[in-house]
Amino acid sequence: MTEEIVNYFNSISSSNEWGKYLEDADVREKAEALQNAMLAFSDMNTGAGKIENGKKALKIVVVGDGAVGKTCLLLAFSKGEIPTAYVPTVFENFSHVMKYKNEEFILHLWDTAGQEEYDRLRPLSYADSDVVLLCFAVNNRTSFDNISTKWEPEIKHYIDTAKTVLVGLKVDLRKDGSDDVTKQEGDDLCQKLGCVAYIEASSVAKIGLNEVFEKSVDCIFSNKPVPKVSATTQPKSQESTQQKKKSKCLLQ
Numbered sequence: 001m002t003e004e005i006v007n008y009f010n011s012i013s014s015s016n017e018w019g020k021y022l023e024d025a026d027v028r029e030k031a032e033a034l035q036n037a038m039l040a041f042s043d044m045n046t047g048a049g050k051i052e053n054g055k056k057a058l059k060i061v062v063v064g065d066g067a068v069g070k071t072c073l074l075l076a077f078s079k080g081e082i083p084t085a086y087v088p089t090v091f092e093n094f095s096h097v098m099k100y101k102n103e104e105f106i107l108h109l110w111d112t113a114g115q116e117e118y119d120r121l122r123p124l125s126y127a128d129s130d131v132v133l134l135c136f137a138v139n140n141r142t143s144f145d146n147i148s149t150k151w152e153p154e155i156k157h158y159i160d161t162a163k164t165v166l167v168g169l170k171v172d173l174r175k176d177g178s179d180d181v182t183k184q185e186g187d188d189l190c191q192k193l194g195c196v197a198y199i200e201a202s203s204v205a206k207i208g209l210n211e212v213f214e215k216s217v218d219c220i221f222s223n224k225p226v227p228k229v230s231a232t233t234q235p236k237s238q239e240s241t242q243q244k245k246k247s248k249c250l251l252q
Helices: 002-013 025-041 070-078 141-158 183-193 209-221 236-242
Strands: 050-052 055-064 091-100 103-112 131-137 163-169 197-200
Touching: 055 070, 055 141, 055 209, 070 091, 070 103, 070 131, 070 163, 070 209, 091 209, 103 209, 131 141, 131 209, 141 163, 141 183, 163 183, 163 209, 183 197, 197 209
Parallel strands: 055 103, 055 131, 131 163, 163 197
Antiparallel strands: 050 055, 091 103
């Protein structure tokens, strides 16, 4: 990871006119991103097998294209919040205690930036990850295609020991007869990439949120092999709700 930091500094300091950019908002944003990444990098001794306050702990990192709903997924699950304004994530991490199967687990949740300009900094979030959520939006086929071409290869390069869960977000916005990604396509990609599960979710409609993180806990702490099958994500009781007009979560 030190090499990533050195390369980053070399890239931003190579310009002879560097001085005039010091007051630029984008420069400040990237500097803050680097600071956050370094602080996070110094506190990465968390993950499966760790016991914190008497509870099992694991680290979950969320990756995927920008604006597919990554941040919204984390906030809806851990805090019950549904933001509606899009503010691109740089790097965020926080902890959440989840009760599952009569046991409490500490989930260290790491949000990442999907934008290309953060490609050099993003890997700082990957160290010691137990589970990676490969996220795309079902109404954004490009984000689905990028799972195979960008995100899965990137994860395998940096943390090939981590378990992966494929997550199709914004399922409440899927339209029949459109070019939206189908559940079968998600299942097929899950099998192709060797993910432990494919789960469809919606932060707005509160579909599949618990399943995503319960599967993450299961694949790390369960003694039984996790079958590579998709999780059921659209209970009948929620189907009628999805027909109503919903506000869109625009965060990553």
